[in-house]
Amino acid sequence: MMINTPVTVAIAIIALWIGFHINRSIGFLHKYNIPPAVSGGLLISALVAIIEATTDREIRFDLQLRDLLLITFFSTIGLSARVRQMLEGGKALAIMLGLAVALLLFQNLTGTLMALVAGESPLLGLIGGSISLAGGHGTAITWGQLFEEHFGLTNASSMGMTFATAGLISGGLIGGPVGAWLIRRNSLHSEDEPRELPHIESGKNITYVIELNSVLTAVLLISLCFALGATVYGWLSGFGIRLPAFLTAMFLGILLTNGLELIRVTIDHRPIQMVGDLSLQLFLGMSLISLPLLSLQGAFGLISVIMAMQAIVISLLAIFVVFPLLGRNYDAACISSGFIGMGLGATPVGIANMNALTNRFGPSPKAYMVIPLLGAFFIDIANASLVQLLLGLDIFSNQG
Template sequence: MTSLTVPALLTFTISIVVFFLGAGINGLIPQLRRWNIPEAVTGGFLASVATWLAYELFDVSISFQLGARDTLLLYFFTGIGLNARLADLLAGGKALAILLAITLLFLVIQNLIAIGGVHLLGLPEGLTVFVGSASLMGGHGTTIAWAPIVAQRFGIGNALEVGIAVATLGLVLASLVGGPIAGYLIARNKLSGPVGDTLVVGLPDNDKPRDDDLNHVSLLRTILVLNVAILVGVAVWELVDEIGIKMPAFVVCLLVAIVLTNTVPRFLPRLEWPTRTRSLSLISDLSLNIFLSMSLMSMQLWTLGGLGPALILILAVQTLATVVYILLVVFPSMGRTYDAAVLSAGFTGITLGATPTAIANMTAVTKTHGAAPIAFIILPLVSAFFIDLANVVAIGLMTR
């Protein structure tokens, strides 16, 4: 076996090529555009297949240095926070509470499916964690954190490999089903987004060149504000981490950016602030797409080879349960509106993949159908903060 590690700059460059590959394929296949499959997902998945073929055919294991990926994640979520006006936060308060409640309910359902599947199929009890919310809602980070505990508690030597494989497959499934669900709901209910609103992430597909705020000065100004917000956010994150409050750095940066965007312009009204500008939307879109390209192209699909039919069957049931739950619970509970359809696309990321996957699904939908700013605020708060706390409790109960 030959191991090949791709250095950071080359990884970054390849991720851009991967995005363009996905954009080209989406342009050739109308169904991918109609199903709102993000370009980075198309290209990233094909790149991961290429690394899998290199592993299978040439006995070469390819890995990527992904240091830039974490920075891009901070840029993206800080940009989301800078777009969060107080009026939107107040308007989204009820929606946030409803989304949190129905997500917590599905966390229970997901783990009940995992318990039932493991029992009926005769799998080791310890695998319950990794076919439930630990790997699916928690993703790779939660899986890696809990794998040693599960391995020791239940004597499962390949706990980490199984958990990573499930999280990886869940990420792919979330990327593939989110867009089509939203497209179906929008078409069936004849929904559309607001006309003329600036997108939170990206520029619309029908965007035309015009003389506005998108130029080198506005881009540099926006990057400066983002950098300052990230520096403050990371400092606050280190502080809260020292006092024992554990949460992802990007969540703290998101919250700090929300505070800054609702205070600084009030005290310094002459200061040009990037909220709801096309430059901030563009930078957020770039950060998300490169992040997602890196994440998907670095998937090691050969780790899925150890999954037996029983585990694949459980994942199929989990995916079906997610789709049914979205159609019967999420969309009606969120009001059957356009924002509810966009959140439905993101809900697959919450429950099967990861927060960036959820945002990518919603971005693909809004580029075609119109802006949904409240959805981009409440979903990250639910999926990356509240659900992480609830997931810790659920995993703790299953590993007792």
């Protein structure tokens, strides 16, 4: 059963409303900055799983619009970026590149050790390591099929899907609390002034004052990011260079906003921020309601233990390595939160964690530059290279 796009969007909005209400009603969810998309989206995806289990019908959502929303969001990130922020983020990105490789190594080491202790194939440790966690569902399926065909590891694909789904949930539940704890413990605050839209508050109602001309300008610039980004994407693909479409749109946004600033053209960035917030929330809502929770029905025993250990490892790495190396400041706390979401689940989960923090504690432009660039293509390349290298070791190559 396929749920069409309009209904998918409507359900995603309902999930977000539920998430906001749950977070306001349950104190610790608000205190520890669990993203509303996670709390509301998991409730909807659980309901979908129950319907699937009781009716024996597979429910799938049309997610084509979700990809466009992601490009829209990253276009607004690019349009809000400044050369100064990019230069400042360069050092942090360089550090994070090295830490990403360390994360992949620790994930595979943890998974392999746990598998060996349980008397299972060490290949299961790779499936429960960087393949499914840092790699996500697509990588888990690809490597899982290879392990089934060439190493005879039974149900490797389904185990990979289970690990990847559990990682998405864990990343959203752990990243926000860790980031909030770092911010409170170290009394950190944002050094960037938030761009607030003019508004009128009347009781619990907020009315935003937005000029139509500013909104049209924002839509025009985002459309240019789409169009020019798609052109650049196609041009690079012709040379065999594969980059995510949202990354080229973000780069075009950076060029546009800094180019216009150079020729002294003034842009009202507040409507751009509003479009970015809206597209991100809808993207996250659609992503969370479509989680295949039924794949977690086998997440007992060894799989649960491995996931618990992986969550502990990445949390310790974020707190005691990432945060200190990045300077123990507010940006470092936000990046640490995003690092956990990205490392256990996917880049959008990391963004959701950072969004929950910045909505409450203030903006962190550096975090929104570093985590997307890190998760867009580098970590996938590093992950594939590392897994290939590990499979050449005797402990793995002698399996099957």
